[in-house]
Amino acid sequence: MELKRLFLKANNELENSGQGGKDRKVTCRKCQKKNTVTKIRNNNFVCPDCGHYFQVRARRRILMLTDRRSFIEMNREMQSVNVLGFPEYDDKLRGAMDKSRENEAVICGEAEIDGHKICIFSMDSNFMMGSMGAVVGEKIASLFEYATLRNLPVLGITVSGGARMQEGMISLMQMSKVSAAVKRHSNSGNLYITLLTNPTTGGVDASFAMLGDITLAEPGARIGFAGPRVIEKSLNRSLPKDFQKAERVLECGFIDAIVTRADQKSYIARLLKIHGM
């Protein structure tokens, strides 16, 4: 039923090529060198020349980390409503759906990693910067409740600008709602692994992103609560280069390990094995 959607190409420079026989070239933002989409894709969406990490979309992440055809999506149909009548929000939602070809900023479901059954959620930066409103909160909280009921570990891949302003306090309260669901999952003795990707900030950083039993991050990912520009402005000076970068956050003691894209699946599979999941 959900398979059909997998063939729908997302509106992303690294996702919508390879069709029609011509392999497009994409310029790396960091080193400005051009490589074919196929080459970048085969290199786990890492620039073959400079090692720059391209954004990976939520659905692609799941494909990269889980066993082939093991993913079964949950609550896919949920869509946001402009409850507060916030200006321009309806248009933004429609634009985000067109751009991402997704209904919301998170994809949740069940899957297997090297045969280990898990629950997984994966956020999408193409949908309003992965911001968390009522639907994102509901989907993730439901996933944790499902995982608690069935004694399954949860793997969460985060990328988010934080709580979604357009839903006001309803968004903020999702931090509480999800954190409480994580707590119940934890109390029941189940494993929660987070993989923080660029960027994981604001209300997502200050709730479920930072509540994993094991916290992993991608190299160079920005991880923090307050936006760097806000801090820069209030301190009136420029910030250190490594500020809020995964490597620095690890030094500060908030991340267990930084794992490259090529290693992520086997690394997580090993953790699942160690926990007997």
Place this chain on the structure above:
Amino acid sequence: MFKNTVNVGDDYGIVIEARSDKRLTATDYINSLINDFTEFHGDRLFGDDKAVVAGVGFLGKMPITVIGIEKGKTTESRILHNFGSAHPEGYRKALRLMKQAEKFKRPVLCLVDTAGAFCGIDAEERGQGRAIAENLFEMSDLKTPIISVVIGEGGSGGALALCHSDRIWMLEDAYFSVVSPESCANILWKDPGRAAEVAGALNLTADKLYKLGLIDKICRKNKMKELEDDLKKEFEILRDVRTDELIEARYQKFRKMGYRSY
């Protein structure tokens, strides 16, 4: 499209008023509500954050733990209390004392008045996000009643970190918002000048949040005796609830906020 234009000016007026330095601060509430207040310091991890004033005392005859975010009044004391913007240590001190309250079976009262958690290099590197997350995580099944009262500013995650409670109350002239109207207008339209307009849309006033079912009670301003009586009454009700039921109710309270309720 813009359904909330009616009270736009008023809502922003409430935000401005909530920031006024003439308002009562957490310490004023502690002094009038709590007898024998005894302040405790430090998070046992790094330091003592003076933006958070916390300790124990009596509410009537009931021993209680009180945690307040204090803004200070004079320039000097405002600097001392960091204008009511807590570092991670502040949230960790709050959590330490909540755990202590759980151990000694005291209820917890949180008095919230902050523009937001402090934004700075130190605060980030000592884990501002993690500190707030941990409070939400631990408060969600703290085995003792918690009531939070927003007495002035409820600034985003920094305020929420003390609001994962059985009851969230707000003064009628307080606000609670996911983002400050100025930042919101700046992010959306690069125009902080539209803050007044967006304040209405954010639904940040006590009456709007009550209607949305996100807070439990609107308290009248300048009615300290009334607040004291209401708190006593509510804590007595909560004290009689079995602990597992209390925690289940707290879970359901937040669980229903959002998607399913609209």
